């Protein structure tokens with residue numbers, strides 16, 4: 650298959666070391682996607698789960714190797730640690746195997762717009778204000794969603810159906826989760842506006858999105874635990890969210906309109 654060529658690529662919330670990580674999909678995506686700059690936007694490695702025993706299948710190590718190979722091949726790789734890999738924050742300012750570890754970074758698109766790139770957990774405190782909160786990623790309800798998602802997709806695979814994220818579908822229909830997502834998005838967008846930037850690129854809540862929030866472009870690259878999504882910048886600077894679960898890229902969101910999930914593979918990506 651012809652590789653995807655993009656100027657910049659953002660992935661986050663890979664959660665290597667966690668059994669729900671979809672490392673095979675990500676490996677396939679990294680092999681197919683060529684970029685000049687790669688941003689790892691936090692929660693690349695799930696140290697929380699590794700401390701609880703965790704899992705480290707061979708594919709998880711292969712993901713790290715694929716990223717290092719890109720750095721060695723001349724791709725500029727930035728690593729912005731998140732809350733599940735905050736141990737990496739002890740190494741801010743260092744370059745490890747060509748991967749530069751930074752607390753956050755400003756990305757400038759080909760068309761001159763400036764975006765704050767941050768994992769997003771800084772905004773947790775703002776989101777928590779105003780009542781009891783569902784803390785997604787340590788929450789038993791979330792683990793249950795992922796468990797159901799895994800068994801549902803095992804059944805789908807048996808019948809030759811492609812991967813489909815049941816957990817993402819259900820999450821959007823749980824009022825408390827939807828309210829949490831909305832509050833998070835508003836808090837992160839507000840921070841970008843406060844700094845006079847054009848937009849923000851983050852992860853953390855495992856919910857990919859690309860939309861305008863009061864004049865700020867809010868981009869969330871999603872995750873590789875349930876939705877298998879990435880944010881890409883086309884050569885002309887336009888941003889898109891790709892979903893990669895069926896050996897090909899499907900655009901699920903682009904500026905400024907949301908497309909249906911069944912959108913065809915991007916024409917600009919061919920060749």
Ligand SMILES: [Mn+2]
Nearest residue numbers: 692731732853
């Ligand atoms: Mn996180």
